[in-house]
Amino acid sequence: xxxxxxxxxxxxxxxxxxxxxxxxxxxxxxxxxxxxxxxxxxxxxxxxxxxxxxxxxxxxxxxxxxxxxxxxxxxxxxxxxxxxxxxxxxxxxxxxxxxxxxxxxxxxxxxxxxxxxxxxxxxxxxxxxxxxxxxxxxxxxxxxxxxxxxxxxxxxxxxxxxxxxxxxxxxxxxxxxxxxxxxxxxxxxxxxxxxxxxxxxxxxxxxxxxxxxxxxxxxxxxxxxxxxxxxxxxxxxxxxxxxxxxxxxxxxxxxxxxxxxxxxxxxxxxxxxxxxxxxxxxxxxxxxxxxxxxxxxxxx
Amino acid sequence: xxxxxxxxxxxxxxxxxxxxxxxxxxxxxxxxxxxxxxxxxxxxxxxxxxxxxxxxxxxxxxxxxxxxxxxxxxxxxxxxxxxxxxxxxxxxxxxxxxxxxxxxxxxxxxxxxxxxxxxxxxxxxxxxxxxxxxxxxxxxxxxxxxxxxxxxxxxxxxxxxxxxxxxxxxxxxxxxxxxxxxxxxxxxxxxxxxxxxxxxxxxxxxxxxxxxxxxxxxxxxxxxxxxxxxxxxxxxxxxxxxxxxxxxxxxxxxxxxxxxxxxxxxxxxxxxxxxx
Numbered sequence: 001x002x003x004x005x006x007x008x009x010x011x012x013x014x015x016x017x018x019x020x021x022x023x024x025x026x027x028x029x030x031x032x033x034x035x036x037x038x039x040x041x042x043x044x045x046x047x048x049x050x051x052x053x054x055x056x057x058x059x060x061x062x063x064x065x066x067x068x069x070x071x072x073x074x075x076x077x078x079x080x081x082x083x084x085x086x087x088x089x090x091x092x093x094x095x096x097x098x099x100x101x102x103x104x105x106x107x108x109x110x111x112x113x114x115x116x117x118x119x120x121x122x123x124x125x126x127x128x129x130x131x132x133x134x135x136x137x138x139x140x141x142x143x144x145x146x147x148x149x150x151x152x153x154x155x156x157x158x159x160x161x162x163x164x165x166x167x168x169x170x171x172x173x174x175x176x177x178x179x180x181x182x183x184x185x186x187x188x189x190x191x192x193x194x195x196x197x198x199x200x201x202x203x204x205x206x207x208x209x210x211x212x213x214x215x216x217x218x219x220x221x222x223x224x225x226x227x228x229x230x231x232x233x234x235x236x237x238x239x240x241x242x243x244x245x246x247x248x249x250x251x252x253x254x255x256x257x258x259x260x261x262x263x264x265x266x267x268x269x270x271x272x273x274x275x276x277x278x279x280x281x282x283x284x285x286x287x288x289x290x291x292x293x294x295x296x297x298x299x300x
Numbered sequence: 301x302x303x304x305x306x307x308x309x310x311x312x313x314x315x316x317x318x319x320x321x322x323x324x325x326x327x328x329x330x331x332x333x334x335x336x337x338x339x340x341x342x343x344x345x346x347x348x349x350x351x352x353x354x355x356x357x358x359x360x361x362x363x364x365x366x367x368x369x370x371x372x373x374x375x376x377x378x379x380x381x382x383x384x385x386x387x388x389x390x391x392x393x394x395x396x397x398x399x400x401x402x403x404x405x406x407x408x409x410x411x412x413x414x415x416x417x418x419x420x421x422x423x424x425x426x427x428x429x430x431x432x433x434x435x436x437x438x439x440x441x442x443x444x445x446x447x448x449x450x451x452x453x454x455x456x457x458x459x460x461x462x463x464x465x466x467x468x469x470x471x472x473x474x475x476x477x478x479x480x481x482x483x484x485x486x487x488x489x490x491x492x493x494x495x496x497x498x499x500x501x502x503x504x505x506x507x508x509x510x511x512x513x514x515x516x517x518x519x520x521x522x523x524x525x526x527x528x529x530x531x532x533x534x535x536x537x538x539x540x541x542x543x544x545x546x547x548x549x550x551x552x553x554x555x556x557x558x559x560x561x562x563x564x565x566x567x568x569x570x571x572x573x574x575x576x
Binding site for chain 2: 117120
């Protein structure tokens, strides 16, 4: 029962704008204007450490330079791989947990409580705790792996390119698993019992049930969950920065870290803004997918 | 018999997954109770004897003065939550009780803004905050936080408000009650759980945020907990036992708040994708 509005007015009785105005004003100043600024900066040469060069309008030059640099494409690929690795890990482990927790088992509340622990851990805390776990000299990971005879010598996990890449992704996975598990669990519990029971009567195996009934019915949930997770993972700064600051030798520099380093490390505002706009465009695409997935089931 | 056997496997699987999942938390808590010498002993011990509870007192009052960043965070996060709700609640009300041109686009815009990484806006925001002379102030961090939390809060609240029945509100209007009074007296109390959810979401966002203070705060007196923790690790000698105690302290407020609302979060994010 929505009331249609005929004329523009600010009356609190008749107009939605009375209620929307504060947030719209605030967002224009704090979101729309900054984006416009960043967009403008991306068309300029603006290096704060070189005031002698001044701020000059260079058109699309920054974009051309960026897209022609091999380093950018390396960062781009690295970001895609890092995001993909983390989201795949979160989804698979999250799904496995949800699938196990959806069964009628004892101690369910106990397991759910355990699942909350990584979820409530602030990102920075998780990153620092993992940093200590990964520590090359006294880290517990080295100790466990030596005890299991999987490692003979101490390994500096965050000091080597590949292991740092995987280690940061694992930390990010760790933070995201509970959310994925909860979403999937909600999805699994919404599957009508009769459907699963009739499959049982027809003699479907556990695996057939998963592949032919559960997964197709879960498709919208999986789409929403993985897209949302991909957006967050892609944006992740709070995990990588305290762990490695993008190192060693750029091995964990994702686009977000790169944008930060360009603007606030090298003070190259022009190039930093250009990367920010590229991130913005990529996020818009992700958001469209998320919105479509969400709206398919929803009337707004 | 068969059924029991099956479930045993489920428990074994679950317990082994959780053993791995809780490993870093166990390390964190265990380290927070060790002595400085204890953290460098090899092989490491899991249960320090005796547990050094004094580490918590030491990190709170000692040279690190972790109480300061903790209270900074508490102030920033609480204020962020309050302002966010004040901005978002009327907007969410308008989006559920009126129909107007651009309503759907506005909802989409809110959702999209929520997906932004602060990194996209930060150069522009830095300029605004700088020109308002709010660098190195809590106000600068708080207004920036609100810009990033308000859209999600609107989204969560409108999802909640849509299920608050119109009938009660309308009865009040028939009795000659003004709309603003109706909202404050009827809708707001009815949507208290939704408001709490939006506030807690904003609180946790502000509590966890690292990039914004990293850029806006250089005065070490004003650092929030997230930044203070990151700074510890940058130093040459890391007092891991105290770091881990500070980490546990930083986790507690979020853990307490989160346990109240996690169910609503799921519904908020999924609204529609899962049919109840």
